[in-house]
Amino acid sequence: MTMIAATGLAKSYGAEPNRVPALRGVDVAIPKGTFTAVMGPSGSGKSTLLHCLSGLDTVDAGTVRIGDTEITALPERALTRLRRERIGFVFQAFNLLPTLTAGENIVLPLELTGRRPDPEHFDAVVTLLGLADRLEHRPAQLSGGQAQRVAMARALITGPDVVFADEPTGNLDRRTGRELLDLLRRSVDELGQTVVMVTHDPAAAARTDRVLLLADGRVVDDVAEPSGAEVLRRLDELDGDEYANQSADGTESVSR
Template sequence: MSTPAAATADATAARARGLTKAYGSGETTVLALDSVDVDIARGRFTAVMGPSGSGKSTLMHCLAGLDTVSAGQVWIGDTEITRLKDRELTRLRRDRIGFMFQSFNLVPTLNALENITLPLDIAGRRPDREWLDRIIDTLGLRDRLGHRPSQLSGGQQQRVACARALASRPELVFADEPTGNLDSRAGLEVLGFLREAVDSLGQTVVMVTHDPGAAAHSDLVLYLADGRIVDEMAHPTAEAVLERMRLFASGGGRDRAGSAPAVEEA
């Protein structure tokens, strides 16, 4: 029988308790995250939204071990990453986490396949050929594997970045504004592939975005304001997300502990 801790690790890909991040000191201290408690469900697509300066990218960076915390605890699965030394944390990020960013970060001298397998090559690991083939076919990259980034469109480059993030079969994929540099059509393609990664490949995705349309591809939207999670929305639609954002912008939102104005979520 699983212990409660093991059951939690099975159900959640990442979690944080009392997560606090402050920049500066004294009167110049800026509290980017204020005692955040959050659970990221395994095998689900979670979007994180909020106005500029709300702490959404800081939350992602702390959950992913890219930034240190000022207080609180963060776990990836059953591993508390806030206790890890730098070398252990580097190994965990390499082996258990995938990353996508607004900039594609592809190596221009390598072709698409070489870019996809680069993290595995650096780690001295051979790719799981069957898994790699599934990713390549899911992302529609089979006929682009020999092309260098300069020979690919923006959408194709982000698909390569998506495949690279998935290549090691990570427990968790963090995507920070992954459609920010793409036109609407290419952005929709990439969002569709992230959705497919969750539904067909069993991945867990956390995406930071400011776009209600992008958030509508997720299973759950978390709203941040002033360094705190102030609301969440399951089964989001673009219209419901936009309306909720308007409520917060007008001061009509609520803290999770309080009550919110009714918003229809289609």
């Protein structure tokens, strides 16, 4: 089953004569229950694609469907409700409310739509993310990794159709970032979650089922069952300067 289907996506920023195209006729199909990475050189359109697929940004042309709903046809109020109920977000910044406990931050999306958490699903998410002993802590009392796990629990608590993650390991150290990637992987394997992640890290991409490579606003490659080395090789072909000092495991290297 296809969870996300995008056809002919076009998006530009700015006004003429300085208008800059970010997406140029992008077609994407994401199967349900899969983990997909979106990668590419700086300015390739990867974050713009994530924002358009998730309804955070409008498109100039094309359509996006999540499940059986064409989100590009929805009025703003209906789109806001869809984002709250059917989409989860994990960003580089944790975006937790400092006055709420971890548990309160997790269930906030449900409260905003007047829903109560399902106890069994809540327990499954909290157990998956190892947060049972942190639910009464406020964000200031959490480490970066714990705060990002709370943000991930908040994204999963609604049982969303899809979770969009934008550089989710960007503010984490290497070990904690790997732990978060493990949890994203497990959410797909154990909860049947669909995850789409923007990343610049070949090691992170190697944890996914598929990598979409963008360049100049177009999908130029589609890598199934990626390895870090294969992703890095293909990225080097797109923009060798940007990735020249990065190794396949995400560390910096002096020579290649």
